Amino acid sequence: IPPLTYKVVAECSVSKARAGLMTLRHSEVNTPVFMPVGTQGTLKGILPDQLIELNCQILLGNTYHLGLRPGIDTLKKAGGLHKFMGWPRAILTDSGGFQMVSLLQLAEIDEHGVNFRSPFDNSQCMLTPEHSIQIQNAIGADIMMQLDDVVKTTTTGPRVEEAMERTIRWVDRCIEAHARDDDQSLFPIVQGGLDVPLRQRCVSALMERQVRGFAVGGLSGGESKHDFWRMVDVCTGYLPRDKPRYLMGVGFAADLVVCVALGIDMFDCVFPTRTARFGCALVDSGQLNLKQPKYKLDMEPIDQKCHCSTCKRYTRSYLHHIATNESVSCSLLSIHNIAYQLRLMGSMRQAIQRDEFPQFVKDFMAKHFKTDPIPAWIREALAAVNIQLPADPEKEDQDLEKKTKAEKRQETENVAEEQVATS
Amino acid sequence: MKFAIESIKKNSGRLGKLRIKDSGPELRTPLLLQTTKGGSIPWLSSDVFESHVSRKPQVLQFTLSTMDQMAEALAQWNIGGGRGLSDYVGLPGHLNILLLRDPCETTPSGGNDRDIQPLFTRRGKESLTPERYMEMVASFKPDIYQGLCDADTNLESAKKRVQKSVDRTEKFMHYVYENRANVESTLLAPIVGGYNTFARTQSIKHAREQPAGSYGGYILEGFHTNGLSATTLDSSKLLPIVEHCVKQLEEDKPRIMPGAFAPLTILELIRQGVDVFDTSYAYCASMNFKALTFSFVQDTKEHVPFLDITDDVIKEDFSPPMNNCSCLTCQKHTRAYLHHLYKTNELLGPILLMVHNLHHYITFFETIRESVAKDKLPELTELVKNQNTKSQVDYSIAVNTKVITKATMGKGFAAAAV
Numbered sequence A: 001i002p003p004l005t006y007k008v009v010a011e012c013s014v015s016k017a018r019a020g021l022m023t024l025r026h027s028e029v030n031t032p033v034f035m036p037v038g039t040q041g042t043l044k045g046i047l048p049d050q051l052i053e054l055n056c057q058i059l060l061g062n063t064y065h066l067g068l069r070p071g072i073d074t075l076k077k078a079g080g081l082h083k084f085m086g087w088p089r090a091i092l093t094d095s096g097g098f099q100m101v102s103l104l105q106l107a108e109i110d111e112h113g114v115n116f117r118s119p120f121d122n123s124q125c126m127l128t129p130e131h132s133i134q135i136q137n138a139i140g141a142d143i144m145m146q147l148d149d150v151v152k153t154t155t156t157g158p159r160v161e162e163a164m165e166r167t168i169r170w171v172d173r174c175i176e177a178h179a180r181d182d183d184q185s186l187f188p189i190v191q192g193g194l195d196v197p198l199r200q201r202c203v204s205a206l207m208e209r210q211v212r213g214f215a216v217g218g219l220s221g222g223e224s225k226h227d228f229w230r231m232v233d234v235c236t237g238y239l240p241r242d243k244p245r246y247l248m249g250v251g252f253a254a255d256l257v258v259c260v261a262l263g264i265d266m267f268d269c270v271f272p273t274r275t276a277r278f279g280c281a282l283v284d285s286g287q288l289n290l291k292q293p294k295y296k297l298d299m300e301p302i303d304q305k306c307h308c309s310t311c312k313r314y315t316r317s318y319l320h321h322i323a324t325n326e327s328v329s330c331s332l333l334s335i336h337n338i339a340y341q342l343r344l345m346g347s348m349r350q351a352i353q354r355d356e357f358p359q360f361v362k363d364f365m366a367k368h369f370k371t372d373p374i375p376a377w378i379r380e381a382l383a384a385v386n387i388q389l390p391a392d393p394e395k396e397d398q399d400l401e402k403k404t405k406a407e408k409r410q411e412t413e414n415v416a417e418e419q420v421a422t423s
Numbered sequence B: 001m002k003f004a005i006e007s008i009k010k011n012s013g014r015l016g017k018l019r020i021k022d023s024g025p026e027l028r029t030p031l032l033l034q035t036t037k038g039g040s041i042p043w044l045s046s047d048v049f050e051s052h053v054s055r056k057p058q059v060l061q062f063t064l065s066t067m068d069q070m071a072e073a074l075a076q077w078n079i080g081g082g083r084g085l086s087d088y089v090g091l092p093g094h095l096n097i098l099l100l101r102d103p104c105e106t107t108p109s110g111g112n113d114r115d116i117q118p119l120f121t122r123r124g125k126e127s128l129t130p131e132r133y134m135e136m137v138a139s140f141k142p143d144i145y146q147g148l149c150d151a152d153t154n155l156e157s158a159k160k161r162v163q164k165s166v167d168r169t170e171k172f173m174h175y176v177y178e179n180r181a182n183v184e185s186t187l188l189a190p191i192v193g194g195y196n197t198f199a200r201t202q203s204i205k206h207a208r209e210q211p212a213g214s215y216g217g218y219i220l221e222g223f224h225t226n227g228l229s230a231t232t233l234d235s236s237k238l239l240p241i242v243e244h245c246v247k248q249l250e251e252d253k254p255r256i257m258p259g260a261f262a263p264l265t266i267l268e269l270i271r272q273g274v275d276v277f278d279t280s281y282a283y284c285a286s287m288n289f290k291a292l293t294f295s296f297v298q299d300t301k302e303h304v305p306f307l308d309i310t311d312d313v314i315k316e317d318f319s320p321p322m323n324n325c326s327c328l329t330c331q332k333h334t335r336a337y338l339h340h341l342y343k344t345n346e347l348l349g350p351i352l353l354m355v356h357n358l359h360h361y362i363t364f365f366e367t368i369r370e371s372v373a374k375d376k377l378p379e380l381t382e383l384v385k386n387q388n389t390k391s392q393v394d395y396s397i398a399v400n401t402k403v404i405t406k407a408t409m410g411k412g413f414a415a416a417a418v
């Protein structure tokens, strides 16, 4: 049996959304799926048992961090990351390249790999495609990523094409170096910046390789939302129907809904756990910043409808008092936020299976934006897959629109920051 | 609150039954209170505590110094009977006791104005008048609360400071006794006076002068200033003064002594007749990356009191923190993993340590009660003292230079590396 099988269980008759079942060595994974990020072999303050309770089927680990701590020797001796961290279900690892480029200012890329200075002794080091695969083989994740040539999404000109071409050359080196193809599946990464023909060329080149799924990279790094959705749409338009598609680093609720409509199956983002550390809880209408004084005497749970262990036991009032003060608040809010993300994905799967996904999208957007106008890019993206959102209830007030735009810009900037600060 | 002595043994101390609420469970002493911070068991959500530490009803030890900012919310929560203080912090079904000071952290000294008791909170020093204190108790509605007292003394305190703590406590308590009818909770009479027998006697005398039924038990304070200071107390100084106090107290009332006493000190205090302790020692160990590994089961092997999680020798040690431990941490995780979590400053590290340390400490207390019942406390004391080695083991906890603080909570390796 191959280490990854994927089958489409249901398809939306209107949009490109699909529900699937991915079977990995350590777990079955129902898609579309959100993968919480457990950077250093642990998910911020949550026990593996609690994640299983939340029905989390797959976690993400970061190769760069794990390669430094605990290090490859220790992971090998432990028998891989699953055993080391006591997590019986599936894991996906990134290549380490992206974090290196974003965390280490001095990292430089050439044809051999990513050059960087060791954060420990400042010696010159090199992460090659082969090296990244060796590390990921030692970690033993069910799904691993190729090392790709990462450029800022805002980069233009020949560098973007060079990065795309190099990414294709590197995937062959990764496939060549991959020593555990019977246990682990290597995903190539679609690059090509914000350029439609480059993205197309990249997809068709990668499709010639023997791989079991694809990642879409180089997005969610500060580009406009308009460019963002179009690139996702282009990639899913060309990727094969029978293999899973993973959009890297996307995790805001509205983005998840739009990208599922565009045909993406897998997501990851540090946002739900990161925002928990600052006392923020995710709800359909966005997020509650529980540190705000208005929650001091609010004796309701974060969300009446949520069945997570936090909402069962704790009030907004109590969480207001302990958020950012007692470290247990970080665990409590992370649990709720992950429960929120997983529930959102579950609702989308159900809606797709009942072929009610377009209605789900409309209901979600109405709840999410309430009286705020729905951003134009969301309308356009959904219209591109035949989901027409109803007109905003009231005539858009100019100031309001301006404010929303500013907020959205802020949100994009936050995502960029997330990417850099993944830890 | 009802307390009944089951047995008193010269060498093993006393065994008792405590019923805090008529509708509540009957608890057995020597009893272990569950120390909390800001109302929560440190690092543990209520479901982790109940799934992996204890399913039985516990007595939660709340402290005003970590919860004072919740007074307004609790007043509203408790309107018309309400659901109670334990419910508010997500731990329904557990009993509770409200103390002034956090036994986990060193209480700063000073600030003892004539009519005001300082309360050291996260936001700095607050000033408690007896009036304000009783208002807060009325808002919190705990099952049990302590009398307002000045406990700012330790072995080094000058005679004058000790005398002042007794006088000020007496003054505060005049008000508390007069107004205790305004709250339904059971009062604990504070006994202070440092290491001075005369001062202690005076403090006890004031409590015993009160009409019968004024209070339900005693809280003995002023022997240390909380935090790690309690782990290093000199028994030869502590035990005589405790003995001096205990023999003057009414026998049919429980005696509570908060603080992170070393396990050996706990056993010695139990022999003196102290009934109730707390889990702040388990907290202090976890905070400083130590897994408790002392043995209280009779065997012939040598044991060490702690496993130091920061020690590089366990980097690739894939054995459980403690062999033969049935807690989640020891069943599912390894020393190497705990070391990794320490190195990366991950929040799961103290969570897993706390699960083990609380589990270990609660089991320790179960063993204590069995030993007291069988009049075998001296044997247990001997084992805990030497751990089957040739000399007495050291239970004091040193400050780890790298502790999980709020400042480091959110930063992983990345921040340190760049």
Ligand SMILES: [Zn+2]
Binding pocket: A302, A303, A306, A307, A308, A309, A310, A311, A312, A335, A336, A339
């Ligand atoms: Zn919830």
Ligand SMILES: [Zn+2]
Binding pocket: B321, B322, B325, B326, B327, B328, B329, B330, B331, B356, B359
């Ligand atoms: Zn254990």
